Every structure is written in structure tokens, then in C-alpha cells.
Amino acid sequence: MKFKGLYIAATVAALGLAAACGGGGGGTEKKAESGPAAPANVTKVDPATAATVTGKASFAGAAPKPINLSMAAEPDCSKMHSTPVHSEEVVINSNGTLANVFVYVKSGLEGKTFEPPAGATELDQKGCIYTPHVVGVRTGQTVTIKNTDPTTHNVHPLPTVNREWNQSQPPNGPQLDKSFARPEIMIPVKCNVHPWMRSYIGVVDHPFFAVTNDQGAFELKGLPPGDYVIEAWHEKYGTQEQKVTLAASGSQAVEFAFKAQ
Amino acid sequence: MNRGLHRFAVFTAAATFCLIVAGALVTSRDAGLSVPDWPLSYGSITPPWVGNIRYEHSHRVIAATVGLLTVCLAVWLRRRERRPWVKRLGYLAVGAVVAQGLLGGITVLFFLPAAISVSHACLAQIFFCLAVTLALVTGERWQQPALPLEDEDSPPLGQMTVLTSGAIFLQLVMGAALRHKGFGIVPHLVGATIVTALVLWTIYRVFFRHSNLATVTRPAAVMVLLLMVQLLLGGASYLVREATREAPQPMPVMVYITVAHVAIGAATLAASVWLLLEANRALRPAPGRTTEQAAVTT
Numbered sequence: 001m002k003f004k005g006l007y008i009a010a011t012v013a014a015l016g017l018a019a020a021c022g023g024g025g026g027g028t029e030k031k032a033e034s035g036p037a038a039p040a041n042v043t044k045v046d047p048a049t050a051a052t053v054t055g056k057a058s059f060a061g062a063a064p065k066p067i068n069l070s071m072a073a074e075p076d077c078s079k080m081h082s083t084p085v086h087s088e089e090v091v092i093n094s095n096g097t098l099a100n101v102f103v104y105v106k107s108g109l110e111g112k113t114f115e116p117p118a119g120a121t122e123l124d125q126k127g128c129i130y131t132p133h134v135v136g137v138r139t140g141q142t143v144t145i146k147n148t149d150p151t152t153h154n155v156h157p158l159p160t161v162n163r164e165w166n167q168s169q170p171p172n173g174p175q176l177d178k179s180f181a182r183p184e185i186m187i188p189v190k191c192n193v194h195p196w197m198r199s200y201i202g203v204v205d206h207p208f209f210a211v212t213n214d215q216g217a218f219e220l221k222g223l224p225p226g227d228y229v230i231e232a233w234h235e236k237y238g239t240q241e242q243k244v245t246l247a248a249s250g251s252q253a254v255e256f257a258f259k260a261q
Numbered sequence: 262m263n264r265g266l267h268r269f270a271v272f273t274a275a276a277t278f279c280l281i282v283a284g285a286l287v288t289s290r291d292a293g294l295s296v297p298d299w300p301l302s303y304g305s306i307t308p309p310w311v312g313n314i315r316y317e318h319s320h321r322v323i324a325a326t327v328g329l330l331t332v333c334l335a336v337w338l339r340r341r342e343r344r345p346w347v348k349r350l351g352y353l354a355v356g357a358v359v360a361q362g363l364l365g366g367i368t369v370l371f372f373l374p375a376a377i378s379v380s381h382a383c384l385a386q387i388f389f390c391l392a393v394t395l396a397l398v399t400g401e402r403w404q405q406p407a408l409p410l411e412d413e414d415s416p417p418l419g420q421m422t423v424l425t426s427g428a429i430f431l432q433l434v435m436g437a438a439l440r441h442k443g444f445g446i447v448p449h450l451v452g453a454t455i456v457t458a459l460v461l462w463t464i465y466r467v468f469f470r471h472s473n474l475a476t477v478t479r480p481a482a483v484m485v486l487l488l489m490v491q492l493l494l495g496g497a498s499y500l501v502r503e504a505t506r507e508a509p510q511p512m513p514v515m516v517y518i519t520v521a522h523v524a525i526g527a528a529t530l531a532a533s534v535w536l537l538l539e540a541n542r543a544l545r546p547a548p549g550r551t552t553e554q555a556a557v558t559t
Contacts, residue, residue, distance in 0.1 A: 069509055074312050087509050152309040154297055156372075164372050166297040170309070192295035193312035196509050 043112040045224050051246035052221040054253050057101040057212045057232055061260025063092040069196045076151035077128035077194060087196070088133040090236050097216020098258050100134040101234045102186060102202040104209035105220065106241065108228030114206050117141040120177070123189070123199060125153045125169070130189060130199030134235075136209040137201060139183055145169070145176040152193060157201065159187045166192075185233055200235060225250065232256040263341045266334075267399040273330040274392040278527065280327050281385055283320040285523035288382075288440055289516040292316040293373050299366040324362060331358045334395065347398055350391060357388040375443040382437035386430060386530055393531045397538060402476075410474075412544040418466055418477070419544055422537040425459045429530045432456045436526060440519070446499070453495060460488050463536070474543050480536035487529040494522040 066086040071078040091099040120142035124131045128149055137143055147153050147169040155176060156166040162180045169176060180187065180203045191197035202209060210218035220230070225248045233239045237258045244252050287293055292313030302308035302318045310318075335351035342348050364381040371377065397403060412418055432452035438444040467474075467481040498518045505512045 064507070067507065067509060070513075076311060089509075151311050152303075152314070154295060156294055156297075166294050166372060168297050168303055192292060193314055195291045195313060195511060 041113060042115055043224065045222055047222075049225055049248035050222045051225050051249060052219065052251040053223065053228075053230060053244055053246070054217070054219045054251060055103070055255055056216040056218070057098040057103070057234070057256045057258060058216065059092055059096055059098040059258050059260070064090050064260065071128060071194075071196070074128065074151070074194060076149070080127045080149070085127070085129065088129075091133075093214050093216050095215060097212070098234065098237075099212055099214055099216060100132075101212040101216075101218070101232050101256065101258075102134050102136060102200070102209065103212065103218045103220065103230060103232045103256070104136065104185070104202060104204050105206060105223070106229045106231040108226055109206050109208070112206070112224070117207070120144040122146065123201070125149050125155075125191070125197070128153075128191075128194050128197060130191070130197055132199070132211070134186075134200045134202070134211045136211060137180065137203055138207060139181060139203055139205045140179050143178050143180075143201065145178060147171065147173055147175075153191045153197070154193050155189065156192055157187050157189045159184055162187065162203070185231075186235070202233065230254060234258060237261070263399070264401075266337050266341055267396070267401070269330075269337060270334055270392070270396040270399045273327070273334050274389070274396040276323070276327050276330055277389045277392040278524070278531075280320070280323045281389060281527045282520060282524050283316070283323045284382070284385060285520040286316050286516070287320045288378075288523075289519045290316050290511055293378075294369065296321075296369065299369040300362075321365075324365065328358045328362060331355055331392075338395075338399075342399070344398075347395070350395055350398070354388065354391045354395065357384060357391060360384060361388055373441070375438070375441045378441040379434065379437045379443050382441070383430075383434050386433050386527055389527055389531060390534045393534060394538060397535060403542075407542045409543055409545040411547040413547045414466065414470055417544065417546040418463070418471065419537075419541040419546070421459075421463050421466060422533065422540045425456075425463045426530065426533040426537050428452070428456050428459050429526075429533050433526050433530060436523070440523075453492065457488065457492065460485060460533075467536075467540075471544070476539045476543050477536065480532055480539055484529060484532035484536055487525055487532055491522065491525045491529055494518060494525055498522050 067089070069085045069087055071081070071085065088100060093099055117138040117140075121135055121137045122144045123135055124146045126148050128151070135143075145155050150171045152168060152170050154166060154168045156164075157180075158164060159180065161182045161184050165178070167176060180201070182203065183205045184203045186200040186202045189199040189201060208220045208223055210220055212218050223246055225246050227243065227245050229241050229243055231239055231241050240256045240258070242254045242256065244254060246252060290313050295313035296302045296308060296317045298304060300321075302314070302321060308314050308318050331354050335348075335355045338348050338351035342351070361381065361384045364377060364384060368374065368377045368381050416424075432449070432455075435444060435449040435452045439446055439449045464481055464485045467477055471477050498515070501512075501515055501518055505515060
């Protein structure tokens with residue numbers, strides 16, 4: 001907080017200069033945080049002994065009524081939808097399970113480092129909706145953010161331990177390549193231009209995470225044998241933990257039971 | 262008396278009220294960061310006219326206009342006004358509007374830190390009071406020498422109005438802190454109770470002890486009417502927030518009510534400052550009163 005205060009004081013002094021230079025920064029593209037250097041001692045998981053956690057996020061109780069998102073004030077957004085658009089805060093699958101639950105290994109991997117991620121994870125703005133609604137990334141992994149809408153968006157993550165940024169993205173403009181340096185569960189992402197738009201990014205420092213799909217299922221594979229705490233996070237229904245013990249080449253099924261509030 | 266100057270001061274105060282409404286819309290619409298850069302908007306003075314950018318950029322344009330009006334007013338006062346303290350008020354208003362612009366910029370560049378956002382909201386109220394004061398004191402009546410009557414009550418009405426205005430301002434600070442998630446609702450509810458008690462006490466004193474002073478009863482009546490509306494809006498805002506808790510915010514009904522709540526809050530403070538100025542001009546404490554005498558009168 002002290003440093004933030006200093007930054008603010010420094011900014012007050014620099015504002016005149018910023019104004020003289022035309023200020024701004026909207027539309028520029030830059031990396032938020034550089035990824036970590038390749039670790040020296042990477043943990044190699046023997047495929048012959050690698051274990052798997054599978055499972056699902058079940059849902060008990062009455063499913064909440066779908067909440068319509070009103071895009072009426074923004075014709076560029078509303079004309080892209082012929083049917084009502086529902087909030088993705090709670091998505092109950094046809095089999096009664098819960099989608100968009102972020103599941104990850106919370107503990108049990110301390111001291112281990114893993115190969116840096118190869119590819120990027122994509123987050124799109126399509127139909128004035130963030131797609132996917134919940135996404136997981138590794139620390140330092142590139143998140144490619146696209147705007148395939150015919151309207152301007154701003155991408156604004158609200159982290160607590162990573163650096164906050166806020167950047168505009170014009171219609172079909174250049175993609176933004178960003179990354180997050182520190183693990184954080186979860187980082188809300190807003191578009192302040194269209195306040196109904198919201199997404200969540202889970203940042204972990206290992207590759208063992210997943211988001212429940214349209215069957216409420218998830219799979220964490222390639223884990224070294226050992227004891228782990230698996231956590232499931234949902235934006236409305238909170239978090240749940242389960243302990244698992246994985247034998248070599250073993251597989252264990254877990255179920256996270258969420259209840260209606 | 263320069264009629265043009267007075268009209269210009271009134272116009273500036275009215276524009277400032279519009280600016281407060283525009284600022285409240287930005288907060289209620291959650292539009293504060295829809296334009297990531299400052300002082301330009303998307304590197305331009307004509308940003309894309311979509312979504313919440315419309316609210317944020319409109320707020321900036323109105324703010325720039327009010328800034329310009331304030332500078333013009335200060336220059337006009339410097340050239341035509343004879344009372345040094347009124348000239349100084351004009352300079353103070355320029356300082357306040359510049360500081361307010363800088364706070365607005367900082368709040369954007371640092372992603373709405375609560376302390377800065379609350380300061381921005383509070384300085385807006387102070388600036389509005391300055392603008393209202395300038396509008397009042399440039400009027401014809403205030404050009405004449407004051408002939409104050411003795412106020413034998415204790416505390417004198419002048420002091421009571423200072424207390425009431427201070428309490429209303431603090432209540433607006435609590436409201437701003439609530440809106441910017443600096444505080445919970447409890448301080449704001451406690452503040453509402455204290456403000457209501459102080460306003461009713463002041464009103465009682467005005468209408469039962471100084472009912473013949475139209476310059477005092479008029480702002481007092483305006484203040485109490487605005488307070489009643491404000492209490493209703495506060496209650497409505499709480500109930501609607503509870504009723505729409507599950508709905509994706511900002512809901513239009515929530516926006517309308519909270520913006521009205523901010524606007525009427527600003528108007529209530531301005532009315533209390535109007536009363537403060539009039540009461541302290543029309544009345545002066547009776548000399549030589551002791552604390553015991555004061556207690557008996559009260």
C-alpha cells in the first residue's frame with residue numbers, strides 16, 4: 001500500500017508531462033508480465049507411473065432461474081444474438097452437473113517444477129461475451145485475448161497478487177498477449193464498456209488443472225504418485241476441497257457436490 | 262452589481278450540478294474504467310461512442326466545460342468584483358476544479374483506488390458548494406451591506422448551520438465510501454440518523470425563532486424537503502439493491518435510484534450551505550452571553 005501511495009504521488013507530479021505528451025495508451029499492445037525463466041530442475045513424470053484424478057461437479061437442489069443479460073443499450077451486441085443471452089454465473093448441465101468449475105491441485109506439488117507451457121491459452125470476446133467463461137493458465141503462460149466483435153471492448157483483469165491492467169481492444173483489432181507471473185485463484189476479468197461481461201482466469205504454477213465441461217466432468221492426468229489436495233472453485237458456490245492418495249499408475253474418481261443456495 | 266456576472270455564476274453552478282449527475286452515472290454504470298487512458302479518451306477527443314464509454318467520456322467533456330467556465334468566472338470576478346474575499350473564492354474554485362480533474366485522472370490510471378475515488382467524489386461536493394456560494398454572493402442582495410440581527414439563542418443559528426452542513430458533508434463522504442466499497446453501510450445509516458436529527462433541530466429553530474426572516478426560512482424549507490426526498494431515495498436504493506441482488510448489475514432501476522440519491526445529496530448539501538451563508542449574514546450572536554444563559558435558552 002505504501003508503494004501504491006508513492007506511485008500515486010509520483011503520478012500527480014508527472015501528470016502535466018503526460019498531458020503534454022498527449023497521454024493515452026489506449027489501443028497500444030504490450031505484455032503485462034514476462035513469464036518465468038525455464039526452471040533448472042524440472043520434475044519429470046514417468047508416464048508408466050503417472051496417475052489420474054477424474055471426477056465431476058454435481059449439483060443438488062433447485063437450479064436457479066437463468067438470468068437474462070440485457071444488451072438492449074448496445075445494438076452492436078444485441079444484434080449478434082437471436083435468442084436471449086443468459087448469465088454464465090451458474091450453468092447447470094443437462095445431466096444435472098455444474099459447468100465452469102475450476103478444479104486444480106491445491107497442494108501436494110510443493111517443491112516440484114514442471115516444463116513451461118508450450119502454447120497459449122485463448123480468451124475471446126464474441127457476441128459481447130467472454131469465451132470461455134472460466135479458463136486456467138500456468139504462471140507465465142501466454143493468454144491470447146481476441147476481440148472478434150464489431151465493437152470496442154476493454155479487457156480489465158482484477159487480480160489481487162498479480163499486476164492489474166486495463167487495455168482497450170478495437171473491433172477485430174490486434175490480439176493482446178498477456179501473462180500472469182504469480183499463482184492466483186481466481187482473477188475476475190471485466191469489460192467496463194459492457195459491464196455484463198465477466199470471465200475468470202485461474203493461474204497455477206503446474207499443469208494439473210481443468211474446468212468442468214458440459215457434462216460436469218474434469219480430468220487431471222499425468223500426476224506423480226502421492227498425496228494431494230484437490231480444490232474445486234465456483235464463482236457463486238465457492239470452493240470445496242478433497243484429499244486424494246494416488247498410487248503409481250492409479251486413477252481416482254472424486255465428486256464435488258455443490259448445493260443450491 | 263454585474264447582472265451578467267451573476268447569471269454566469271448561476272450557470273456555472275448549474276453546470277456543476279450536471280457534472281455531479283454525470284459522475285454519479287459513471288459510478289452507477291460501473292463505467293469508470295471503460296476508457297483506460299487519460300486525459301484523452303482512446304487517444305482522442307472523439308472515442309468510439311459505444312457502451313459505457315458514452316458515460317465516461319460525457320463526464321470528461323462536461324468536466325472540461327465546467328473547468329473552463331470556472332476559469333472564466335474567476336477572470337470575470339478578478340476584473341469586475343470589488344470584494345476581495347469573493348475574488349479569492351473564485352481563485353479557490355479554480356484550484357478545486359484543477360485538483361478535481363487531477364484526481365479524476367489518477368483514479369483512472371490507478372484503477373479506481375477507493376481513497377482516490379472517494380476523494381474525487383467529496384471534492385466534487387466541495388466544488389459544487391463553492392459554485393453555489395459564488396452564485397449566491399454575486400447576486401444583488403449580497404452586494405448590499407448586511408444588517409444582522411442579534412441571535413439570543415444558543416447555540417446561535419449560525420453555528421448550528423455550520424454543524425449541520427458539516428454533518429451533511431460527512432454523510433456524503435460516508436455515502437461515497439459506501440459506493441466505492443471503502444466502508445460498509447452502517448456508518449452511512451448512522452450518518453443519516455445524525456443528519457436527520459440536526460436538520461430537524463435546525464429547522465425547528467428557523468421556523469419557531471426566525472420565521473420572519475425569509476432569507477433564512479427559504480433555504481431551510483428547501484433543505485428539509487430535499488432531506489425527505491433523500492431519505493426516501495436512500496431507503497429505495499437499499500430495497501432495490503436487495504431485490505436485485507441476484508441480477509446482473511448494474512440494473513437500470515438501480516442506476517436511476519442511486520444517481521438520484523447522489524444528486525439530491527449534493528443538492529441537500531448545497532441548500533444547507535445556502536442556509537449557512539444566509540443565517541450567518543442575517544444573524545449574529547448576541548454579545549456577552551454566558552454559557553448558563555445559553556443553556557436556559559436552549
